[in-house]
Amino acid sequence: MNETMIEMVDVSKTYPNQISALSDISLEISSGEFAFIAGPSGSGKSTLLRILSCAERPTGGEIVVCGMHLTAPGFRKLYQLRRTMGIVSQDFKLLRDRTVNQNVAFALEVTGHTRKESKLKASDMLSRVGLEEREEDPILALSAGEQQRVAIARALVHSPPLILADEPTGNLDAKMTLDIMGILTDLHQKGTTIVFATQFTGLVKRYSYRVIRILNGQILNERQADITQVPGVKPGE
Amino acid sequence: MFFLQYVIRRTFQNMMGNLFPNFITISIIVISMLIFSTFTLIAFNLTNLLKIWEDKIEIIAYLKQGTSSREVEPLLNKTRLLEGVEVVRYVSPYDAMDFMATKLGRQKSLLEGIQPALLPPSFEIQLKKEYRNSTKIKEVVTLLERIPQFEEIQYGQEWVETFSVLVHILRLTQWILGGLLLIGIVFITSNTLQFTISSRREEIEVMHWVGASPGFIRVPVYAEGLLQGLFGGGLAILFLFLLHRGFFLYVPPSMQAWMEKIPVLFLPPETIAWIILGGMVLGFFGSFVASMRVLKYK
Numbered sequence: 001m002n003e004t005m006i007e008m009v010d011v012s013k014t015y016p017n018q019i020s021a022l023s024d025i026s027l028e029i030s031s032g033e034f035a036f037i038a039g040p041s042g043s044g045k046s047t048l049l050r051i052l053s054c055a056e057r058p059t060g061g062e063i064v065v066c067g068m069h070l071t072a073p074g075f076r077k078l079y080q081l082r083r084t085m086g087i088v089s090q091d092f093k094l095l096r097d098r099t100v101n102q103n104v105a106f107a108l109e110v111t112g113h114t115r116k117e118s119k120l121k122a123s124d125m126l127s128r129v130g131l132e133e134r135e136e137d138p139i140l141a142l143s144a145g146e147q148q149r150v151a152i153a154r155a156l157v158h159s160p161p162l163i164l165a166d167e168p169t170g171n172l173d174a175k176m177t178l179d180i181m182g183i184l185t186d187l188h189q190k191g192t193t194i195v196f197a198t199q200f201t202g203l204v205k206r207y208s209y210r211v212i213r214i215l216n217g218q219i220l221n222e223r224q225a226d227i228t229q230v231p232g233v234k235p236g237e
Numbered sequence: 238m239f240f241l242q243y244v245i246r247r248t249f250q251n252m253m254g255n256l257f258p259n260f261i262t263i264s265i266i267v268i269s270m271l272i273f274s275t276f277t278l279i280a281f282n283l284t285n286l287l288k289i290w291e292d293k294i295e296i297i298a299y300l301k302q303g304t305s306s307r308e309v310e311p312l313l314n315k316t317r318l319l320e321g322v323e324v325v326r327y328v329s330p331y332d333a334m335d336f337m338a339t340k341l342g343r344q345k346s347l348l349e350g351i352q353p354a355l356l357p358p359s360f361e362i363q364l365k366k367e368y369r370n371s372t373k374i375k376e377v378v379t380l381l382e383r384i385p386q387f388e389e390i391q392y393g394q395e396w397v398e399t400f401s402v403l404v405h406i407l408r409l410t411q412w413i414l415g416g417l418l419l420i421g422i423v424f425i426t427s428n429t430l431q432f433t434i435s436s437r438r439e440e441i442e443v444m445h446w447v448g449a450s451p452g453f454i455r456v457p458v459y460a461e462g463l464l465q466g467l468f469g470g471g472l473a474i475l476f477l478f479l480l481h482r483g484f485f486l487y488v489p490p491s492m493q494a495w496m497e498k499i500p501v502l503f504l505p506p507e508t509i510a511w512i513i514l515g516g517m518v519l520g521f522f523g524s525f526v527a528s529m530r531v532l533k534y535k
Contacts (some may be wrong), residue, residue: 080448082445082448083447083448086449093439093443093446095439097439106447109243110444110447110448110449110453111449111450111453112239112240154447158447233321
């Protein structure tokens with residue numbers, strides 16, 4: 001059995017206005033696993049991912065990600081945690097005054113890579129998401145779907161062992177969704193752990209990966225990955 | 238090396254991207270540091286003047302009328318042995334008359350008809366260097382007052398003490414005013430840098446997301462504060478130097494002869510270095526405050 005990548009024990013999140021976003025969530029995701037976090041809008045998927053990336057602090061429970069105890073008192077190695085993960089958020093968080101390549105290369109530059117190396121790696125990653133011809137375009141010249149692909153490229157460019165993707169295909173058409181899923185499947189097969197939050201049940205059904213369904217901040221049920229199938233698309237889909 | 242290149246590039250980009258706030262901040266630092274430096278310059282020159290006067294300070298001990306010439310030599314020897322005394326010179330009534338005639342110049346005719354014997358003989362006593370200040374001089378005067386042959390002791394104490402108090406007040410004002418200005422500089426620098434940081438909010442957020450280290454995010458902000466302080470302090474010194482030069486250009490001719498005797502110096506290099514360094518430290522402190530307020534890792 002693979003070692004644990006993510007461990008959450010009785011994790012809760014209650015906002016100051018007493019709205020409970022998560023309640024007693026306990027789950028374990030192994031290294032190299034692909035897990036969908038599925039649920040309707042407002043069910044707590046994004047909060048769960050934000051807590052895993054330390055963008056929000058839980059109000060209760062314990063969390064270990066990549067061997068780091070995020071809830072331990074005095075945990076300060078936030079930037080080290082972030083380097084182990086690629087984050088794709090609903091709002092793309094792209095820099096509007098830069099080109100497509102600069103946006104992707106930025107993730108490498110600020111973690112100590114040279115500009116030349118960053119530019120080359122960014123080019124490579126952009127060609128993988130089908131944006132090789134838009135590299136030098138300003139980010140604002142891109143459609144929402146293309147911007148989403150840039151955000152994905154930026155999350156993947158430093159080859160993180162863990163990807164946290166919050167509705168990464170929400171703005172993409174069917175073909176592009178499949179392309180992105182293809183990239184993620186490819187990464188998963190190479191050993192990357194992927195946590196993919198989505199509200200689209202059709203997408204979840206299409207793949208044989210593990211599914212953790214949440215509703216009103218609680219785990220409703222789970223579907224384990226169909227290990228009899230080749231990882232990825234279910235037969236006949 | 239890469240980090241250094243990044244910091245230089247980033248700092249330059251930040252400053253150029255926020256030219257107006259940086260211009261305002263540097264201008265305010267220049268004005269504040271110029272006020273502080275001007276006070277420093279005035280205090281420096283007055284202290285210098287005080288030192289010149291203290292170096293020239295001497296005690297004049299007037300002998301009692303009727304002191305015989307036989308008594309002078311033993312009294313001279315006795316005075317020379319006193320603690321703090323360096324040189325003692327006897328000034329006879331005739332020497333005093335000659336001195337006054339020299340001082341009066343073309344008006345020496347005023348002295349006609351005055352008998353030298355009317356002028357009291359005196360000792361001009363020069364003190365050792367370490368005794369040329371108001372505290373130590375009093376110790377020597379006390380010793381001299383115990384010698385019965387002396388009628389009166391004069392040493393310009395009040396004048397030196399008043400001037401010394403004036404210099405002291407000026408120094409105090411300099412530091413109080415300086416302190417207030419320095420707090421102002423920290424406040425202004427930190428606020429401008431918060432504005433600069435806010436304009437880069439999106440970029441900083443992405444940096445947090447992709448795992449840039451806190452140092453990588455903060456060091457350019459610190460460097461910006463340091464540069465603001467460096468430019469502010471440096472320009473303040475430059476303007477002060479120009480003002481100092483300008484002062485000499487516009488000195489009225491009536492004051493020029495007086496100015497030759499009392500030098501109006503510019504600040505010494507070490508004081509200039511301290512002022513510029515002070516500006517940099519304040520700029521850094523301002524940037525530190527700003528980063529503490531708005532650069533929390535999220």
